[in-house]
Amino acid sequence: MRQKPTLKIIAKELDVSVSTVSKALRDSKEISDETKEKVRAFAKLYNYKPNNIALSLKNKKTKTLGVIIPEIVHHFFTTVISGIEDYANSHGYNVIVGLSNESFDKEVINLEMLANGSIDGFIISVAKETLALKDYHHLFETIDQGIPIVMFDRVLDEIICDKIVVDDIATSRKAVQKLIDSGAKKVGIITTEDYVSVGRLRTKGYVEALQFNNINLDENLILKIEDNNKPQDELLHLETQIKNYLKHNEIDAIFAVNELYAITAMKAARELGYSIPQDIQFVGFTDGVLSKHAFPPLTTVSQHGKAMGSQAAKLLINRLESTDETEDENYKTVVVETDIIERETTLNSNES
Amino acid sequence: MRQKPTLKIIAKELDVSVSTVSKALRDSKEISDETKEKVRAFAKLYNYKPNNIALSLKNKKTKTLGVIIPEIVHHFFTTVISGIEDYANSHGYNVIVGLSNESFDKEVINLEMLANGSIDGFIISVAKETLALKDYHHLFETIDQGIPIVMFDRVLDEIICDKIVVDDIATSRKAVQKLIDSGAKKVGIITTEDYVSVGRLRTKGYVEALQFNNINLDENLILKIEDNNKPQDELLHLETQIKNYLKHNEIDAIFAVNELYAITAMKAARELGYSIPQDIQFVGFTDGVLSKHAFPPLTTVSQHGKAMGSQAAKLLINRLESTDETEDENYKTVVVETDIIERETTLNSNES
Numbered sequence: 001m002r003q004k005p006t007l008k009i010i011a012k013e014l015d016v017s018v019s020t021v022s023k024a025l026r027d028s029k030e031i032s033d034e035t036k037e038k039v040r041a042f043a044k045l046y047n048y049k050p051n052n053i054a055l056s057l058k059n060k061k062t063k064t065l066g067v068i069i070p071e072i073v074h075h076f077f078t079t080v081i082s083g084i085e086d087y088a089n090s091h092g093y094n095v096i097v098g099l100s101n102e103s104f105d106k107e108v109i110n111l112e113m114l115a116n117g118s119i120d121g122f123i124i125s126v127a128k129e130t131l132a133l134k135d136y137h138h139l140f141e142t143i144d145q146g147i148p149i150v151m152f153d154r155v156l157d158e159i160i161c162d163k164i165v166v167d168d169i170a171t172s173r174k175a176v177q178k179l180i181d182s183g184a185k186k187v188g189i190i191t192t193e194d195y196v197s198v199g200r201l202r203t204k205g206y207v208e209a210l211q212f213n214n215i216n217l218d219e220n221l222i223l224k225i226e227d228n229n230k231p232q233d234e235l236l237h238l239e240t241q242i243k244n245y246l247k248h249n250e251i252d253a254i255f256a257v258n259e260l261y262a263i264t265a266m267k268a269a270r271e272l273g274y275s276i277p278q279d280i281q282f283v284g285f286t287d288g289v290l291s292k293h294a295f296p297p298l299t300t301v302s303q304h305g306k307a308m309g310s311q312a313a314k315l316l317i318n319r320l321e322s323t324d325e326t327e328d329e330n331y332k333t334v335v336v337e338t339d340i341i342e343r344e345t346t347l348n349s350n351e352s
Numbered sequence: 353m354r355q356k357p358t359l360k361i362i363a364k365e366l367d368v369s370v371s372t373v374s375k376a377l378r379d380s381k382e383i384s385d386e387t388k389e390k391v392r393a394f395a396k397l398y399n400y401k402p403n404n405i406a407l408s409l410k411n412k413k414t415k416t417l418g419v420i421i422p423e424i425v426h427h428f429f430t431t432v433i434s435g436i437e438d439y440a441n442s443h444g445y446n447v448i449v450g451l452s453n454e455s456f457d458k459e460v461i462n463l464e465m466l467a468n469g470s471i472d473g474f475i476i477s478v479a480k481e482t483l484a485l486k487d488y489h490h491l492f493e494t495i496d497q498g499i500p501i502v503m504f505d506r507v508l509d510e511i512i513c514d515k516i517v518v519d520d521i522a523t524s525r526k527a528v529q530k531l532i533d534s535g536a537k538k539v540g541i542i543t544t545e546d547y548v549s550v551g552r553l554r555t556k557g558y559v560e561a562l563q564f565n566n567i568n569l570d571e572n573l574i575l576k577i578e579d580n581n582k583p584q585d586e587l588l589h590l591e592t593q594i595k596n597y598l599k600h601n602e603i604d605a606i607f608a609v610n611e612l613y614a615i616t617a618m619k620a621a622r623e624l625g626y627s628i629p630q631d632i633q634f635v636g637f638t639d640g641v642l643s644k645h646a647f648p649p650l651t652t653v654s655q656h657g658k659a660m661g662s663q664a665a666k667l668l669i670n671r672l673e674s675t676d677e678t679e680d681e682n683y684k685t686v687v688v689e690t691d692i693i694e695r696e697t698t699l700n701s702n703e704s
Contacts, residue, residue: 008444009444062465064465072424072430072433072434072437072449073427073430073431073434074430075425078424078425078426078430079425081424081451082424082425085424085451085453089453089458092360092361094450094458094461094462094465095450095451096448096449096450096462096465096466097424097448097449097450097451098446098447098448098449099433099437099447099449101437101441106441106446109446110446110448113414113416113446113448113470114448118465118470260645263645267645267647270647289641289642290641290642290645293612293615293619293642293646294645294647295619295622295646295647
């Protein structure tokens with residue numbers, strides 16, 4: 001059976017990365033002439049033409065938006081997609097979704113595949129591996145091809161395009177302020193290691209909120225969970241780490257940078273005999289199904305995934321349908337507002 | 353800006369359904385000659401050629417699988433996708449996902465769009481509306497075009513293709529048997545109205561398990577929740593309905609056909625002063641994040657979404673890569689085994 005060779009097959013045969021093949025075919029300066037020659041020879045052998053369909057479809061619109069997300073078993077990303085769908089559908093656009101699974105190669109392959117005439121523009125949240133590698137050539141080149149991109153959540157300063165973000169620092173400040181206003185004296189944070197940007201930014205917001213309230217920072221109250229990418233092990237590990245942290249510190253409130261950390265910490269606190277919220281209060285970040293159905297229901301920061309999705313679709317469709325040639329320069333960054341959803345893990349605010 | 357007119361635009365202009373346009377363009381006998389003429393005239397006016405790219409790409413393989421699911425904010429479907437991804441990626445295939453949002457029109461449009469040369473085959477779970485309309489022409493025609501389909505979860509007897517299913521009746525019997533073996537005398541079921549096939553089949557399994565154990569059926573112990581498609585209202589409604597049901601019946605165990613019903617019933621039972629599992633035991637269907645992190649953690653039936661996904665991808669890729677011409681006739685239905693995951697809402701079995 002004849003197959004259309006993909007970037008991946010060529011990469012495998014030459015024992016180079018997908019990124020190298022992609023760059024070589026686009027005549028990138030980063031790639032040696034020798035490698036370019038080899039890649040071109042293979043591409044020719046296989047009759048592989050990047051974006052051959054796209055060329056034939058030039059100016060032909062598909063009325064389809066391509067969405068590329070890092071993960072699908074993740075409430076936040078699925079709510080963003082549902083927001084994109086709602087807006088796109090009511091404006092005559094269809095949506096197809098590709099997954100990077102946090103892999104750089106998969107992100108490059110997905111962009112390449114969908115840019116082949118299947119979609120008019122992209123909405124994308126980049127993979128962790130892409131952030132780590134800092135290799136953004138696939139995004140630059142997609143934009144150069146004339147295909148607009150809207151980035152959300154994990155956005156890059158280096159890419160000039162429309163963006164939808166949450167202000168992580170301001171939102172964290174708001175969450176910690178809520179705990180302080182509700183009478184907490186010793187507020188801890190359960191966060192990620194610093195290399196995960198959302199964890200780093202949310203920790204920064206926590207520190208700023210303490211400063212604003214003239215509370216001295218106690219480094220022991222900052223618990224950084226290691227993300228070892230092994231879901232089951234991680235879970236055990238997580239519980240043990242949090243229990244030790246609670247045992248060795250006097251804490252009357254916890255801000256957790258995601259709902260899993262918050263739920264796990266609530267379980268550990270219950271097992272240690274704490275009453276929630278009388279002895280210890282909790283606020284989580286990201287309002288998912290876990291928060292809503294937790295026992296007791298968890299007070300959280302809502303990231304408004306649906307709103308982010310519909311804003312992203314709106315920016316992209318406006319750009320696709322704009323007839324204003326000067327629009328090109330006029331990229332927007334929309335900061336989506338967050339709210340505190342008060343449930344039963346916090347006390348009433350003293351100030352209210 | 354020139355746009356490629358979609359089925360939807362033609363349907364809108366002629367004030368007929370997408371299904372009618374799709375059928376007319378394929379010269380279906382169900383459509384009057386007059387309508388066909390009008391549709392063709394519009395299609396010609398817009399220079400619309402169904403599957404024009406597909407024709408030009410004949411025999412060209414994309415190494416991409418198209419997945420069409422009814423809903424994305426749904427743990428089961430996202431785990432199925434992650435199973436499809438794992439298998440497909442490790443076999444050199446990419447995956448793109450389209451959503452029907454339970455709408456027949458969107459399902460037709462997604463199939464049409466992706467069949468235009470973007471994918472080699474489909475994995476699909478049909479929309480509720482398609483089931484209600486019993487209009488399957490888009491599936492028949494996709495298969496006729498030579499594009500293989502694998503159906504999962506919501507499958508149709510009328511479509512001859514590879515299928516992946518869970519045996520709902522046998523699984524429910526297993527769940528109810530677990531409760532009886534753990535000492536329950538009055539087992540109730542919280543289920544859906546009968547028009548939802550999974551609810552109907554799971555209720556059938558419940559009834560069979562009682563019969564098998566010579567327990568008389570008490571119709572009052574079957575609570576059928578009305579699905580009114582208004583999430584927030586539904587939730588309140590759900591809690592009230594379940595509380596009334598618990599108040600007016602002596603029940604010492606509940607089998608719930610999904611985890612939301614189970615979690616809501618546990619909350620209601622706690623509020624009525626029951627101890628879980630001493631006074632009342634619970635088993636849920638579908639093992640999602642809610643079950644794992646419930647208080648106490650919920651004993652559930654695992655549907656093994658990941659296994660279903662990887663089985664579906666395997667069947668599809670085998671068919672795509674098969675060189676055996678007789679394979680065509682040899683469609684398989686794979687029944688994925690389910691397990692009971694014992695957590696803390698059930699007592700130890702008497703028999704264990």
